[in-house]
Amino acid sequence: MAVASVVILAMLTSAVVLGPFVWRLPINEIDFTARLTSPSWQHPFGTDDLGQDLLARMLYGGRISLAVGFAAMAVAIVAGTLIGAISGISRGSVDAVLMWVTDLFLALPQLPLLLLVIYLFRDFLKNWVGPEGGVFILIVMVIGAFRWMPVARLVRAQFLSLREKEFVEAARALGATTPRLVIRHILPNSLGPVIVAGTIDVAAAIIAESTLSFLGLGFPPDIPTWGRLLFDAKDYLDIAPHWALFAGAAIFLTVLAINFIGDGLRDALDPRKVM
Amino acid sequence: MGKYILRRLIIALPSLLGISLVLFVLLALAPGDPFGELATNTNIPPEVRAALRVKFGIDDPIFVRYLRWLVAMLHGDWGFSFSSRIDVDKLILQRVPTTLFVVGSSQILALAVALPVGVYAAMRPYSIFDQIANTFAFVGFSLPTFFTGLLLILIFSVNLGWLPFVYRVDIPATGWHWYWENFKQAIMPVVVLGLFQAASYTRYVRSAVLDVIRMDYVTTARSKGLNEGKVVLKHVVRNALIPVVTLVALQMPAVFGGAIVTEQIFRIPGIGSLLITAILANDTPVIMAVTFVFACLVVVFNLMADIIYGWLDPRISYR
Numbered sequence: 357m358a359v360a361s362v363v364i365l366a367m368l369t370s371a372v373v374l375g376p377f378v379w380r381l382p383i384n385e386i387d388f389t390a391r392l393t394s395p396s397w398q399h400p401f402g403t404d405d406l407g408q409d410l411l412a413r414m415l416y417g418g419r420i421s422l423a424v425g426f427a428a429m430a431v432a433i434v435a436g437t438l439i440g441a442i443s444g445i446s447r448g449s450v451d452a453v454l455m456w457v458t459d460l461f462l463a464l465p466q467l468p469l470l471l472l473v474i475y476l477f478r479d480f481l482k483n484w485v486g487p488e489g490g491v492f493i494l495i496v497m498v499i500g501a502f503r504w505m506p507v508a509r510l511v512r513a514q515f516l517s518l519r520e521k522e523f524v525e526a527a528r529a530l531g532a533t534t535p536r537l538v539i540r541h542i543l544p545n546s547l548g549p550v551i552v553a554g555t556i557d558v559a560a561a562i563i564a565e566s567t568l569s570f571l572g573l574g575f576p577p578d579i580p581t582w583g584r585l586l587f588d589a590k591d592y593l594d595i596a597p598h599w600a601l602f603a604g605a606a607i608f609l610t611v612l613a614i615n616f617i618g619d620g621l622r623d624a625l626d627p628r629k630v631m
Numbered sequence: 632m633g634k635y636i637l638r639r640l641i642i643a644l645p646s647l648l649g650i651s652l653v654l655f656v657l658l659a660l661a662p663g664d665p666f667g668e669l670a671t672n673t674n675i676p677p678e679v680r681a682a683l684r685v686k687f688g689i690d691d692p693i694f695v696r697y698l699r700w701l702v703a704m705l706h707g708d709w710g711f712s713f714s715s716r717i718d719v720d721k722l723i724l725q726r727v728p729t730t731l732f733v734v735g736s737s738q739i740l741a742l743a744v745a746l747p748v749g750v751y752a753a754m755r756p757y758s759i760f761d762q763i764a765n766t767f768a769f770v771g772f773s774l775p776t777f778f779t780g781l782l783l784i785l786i787f788s789v790n791l792g793w794l795p796f797v798y799r800v801d802i803p804a805t806g807w808h809w810y811w812e813n814f815k816q817a818i819m820p821v822v823v824l825g826l827f828q829a830a831s832y833t834r835y836v837r838s839a840v841l842d843v844i845r846m847d848y849v850t851t852a853r854s855k856g857l858n859e860g861k862v863v864l865k866h867v868v869r870n871a872l873i874p875v876v877t878l879v880a881l882q883m884p885a886v887f888g889g890a891i892v893t894e895q896i897f898r899i900p901g902i903g904s905l906l907i908t909a910i911l912a913n914d915t916p917v918i919m920a921v922t923f924v925f926a927c928l929v930v931v932f933n934l935m936a937d938i939i940y941g942w943l944d945p946r947i948s949y950r
Contacts, residue, residue, distance in 0.1 A: 460649045462881060463933060465925035467888030468906055469653075472922050475910045476657060563775050567892055570777045571907055583777075590781055590896070594789045604778035612773035619769070 358620020361613040368610055372418030410599060413580040414606060420581045421562055422610070424496055428561035431500025433554045436507025437543075443508070444515025445538055455512070458505045466502045467567065473498045474573055491575050499564045507553050514546030548625045555618035559611040566607050582607045632941060639937040643930050650926040651704070654919060655697050709920045719920045723902060727924070729798075730901030733820050734890050740825030741832055742879075748829075749836025750868060756841060764833060771830025776889050780823045780896035787819065794819055798899040820893045827889060828882065835878045839871040846870075873943050880936035883929045 443454035474494060481490035518524060519542060527541050566583025568574035575581050577588070585603035592599060703709075709719040752761040787794045795816050843849065844867055852862045891903030898904065902921050909917035 460646055463646055463929055464650060464653065465884045465887050465929050467891050468922045468925045471906060471910055472918060473657060475918060566775060567777060571895055573910065586777060586781065593781060593785050597785055600781050604781065608774050608778060612769060615769055615773050
């Protein structure tokens with residue numbers, strides 16, 4: 357399953373990366389004679405209420421959706437590893453405070469806070485970096501900021517057990533400083549579970565981004581991410597179901613493939629495999 | 632048990648305080664004046680604006696402002712909704728029961744599906760049933776709720792016309808008819824939310840039961856000659872539920888997030904859709920209060936999970 361999923365994900369990724377070079381219809385060409393048409397040779401995925409080609413929009417939006425997923429995963433992993441490592445290597449109050457913050461973040465209602473942050477900071481970033489970049493940075497940062505906790509806990513747990521191992525003690529006896537210990541010896545050994553968590557985070561981030569767009573609070577309408585396409589399509593369900601179906605199926609396939617890959621990785625990396 | 636509950640309550644308070652601090656810092660860090668909206672809104676008289684500025688003490692140091700805000704929240708003084716023109720606490724109180732009803736029934740549905748399926752799958756690991764259940768679980772939690780919601784509307788409301796797709800609180804009927812209409816309109820949101828949660832719960836239950844079923848005491852129970860049903864129900868499931876309760880409690884923020892989406896799709900008048908309308912209308916007091924209520928609900932559900940812990944594993948409550 358995991359191998360098949362890698363193939364599917366690779367196909368989806370190359371489709372959205374290379375697709376716009378092959379399928380050259382513009383994403384914003386308005387054609388009222390072809391409003392809400394069903395899939396045909398001319399428009400394989402049909403058109404929307406302004407007669408814009410949905411295949412082109414899906415390919416373009418997929419780039420954004422996937423980019424958000426991977427970027428948010430990177431943010432979550434970096435933040436989580438940093439906090440987990442600091443908390444795992446230091447004893448006493450620093451550890452206690454960091455873990456309290458982690459637990460606090462785990463108890464926060466994420467979606468309402470995501471919405472709140474976007475509501476509060478949207479205009480500011482829009483004026484600062486422009487509408488597209490601003491929203492992209494904001495969404496990546498907030499999704500990352502609400503996904504680092506599991507990674508931090510994993511890394512901390514790994515650190516707690518690894519720092520008592522003989523090879524770490526040997527390195528310390530040879531005079532390695534704490535930063536060197538952490539970076540050269542402990543961190544590389546603790547990354548296995550982080551990779552699994554990171555894979556699953558990509559799926560969660562893609563869902564989070566499409567949820568925000570679906571609620572009308574993600575990207576602006578001229579950036580057709582998959583969630584945004586669903587949001588626009590939901591008022592035309594009865595006359596143009598294809599509009600919603602293709603975008604939804606794309607999200608579903610991507611997330612399913614990523615989840616299967618994460619599961620496969622977990623099985624491959626887990627030493628106490630259940631047989 | 633009473634002492635244990637009290638202790639958990641005391642531990643829950645700091646996390647509520649922490650959440651309120653996060654909320655407040657967010658609002659304080661937000662660029663611009665959060666009440667700047669009022670200045671351009673001609674519907675709000677200047678004296679109200681001045682009163683609000685004094686009440687929220689915008690020009691005081693941040694620590695004083697936080698304390699004052701906290702005291703006001705504790706007194707039940709949650710402010711005044713700009714767009715609905717009633718007190719925020721009244722507005723939220725009207726909406727909370729609907730949300731609790733939908734979230735509660737979907738959780739019951741999720742557990743009613745996940746427990747039997749997960750236990751049965753774990754008792755026959757890698758059987759055909761297990762693999763089918765596993766595949767369905769993967770499909771289930773990879774399907775985002777907004778997509779399944781739209782699909783169900785498309786099938787059952789648009790194509791078949793069996794179920795209404797707008798949720799109404801004021802059904803013009805009485806007696807059995809009222810219950811029937813309510814049931815019909817609640818089916819789709821509850822199923823969407825419930826099955827989405829059931830998918831991940833099934834996997835938790837399965838792995839928890841798998842961990843427990845190989846313990847020595849289970850073998851002992853079997854060799855005593857207890858029948859299989861009793862072994863599973865009394866020995867395995869009760870102990871397997873302990874980690875499951877933790878994971879369900881950890882899922883609570885996600886559950887309320889899903890509730891926001893389902894409320895939005897099916898137009899359920901709960902606090903989730905209130906939040907979205909408030910955000911679209913720039914109604915700051917409502918946004919703050921709803922977010923805080925969501926946080927409180929999450930903390931309350933975590934507290935309930937702690938109490939269930941104490942019941943499942945009496946050792947925890949004696950510690």
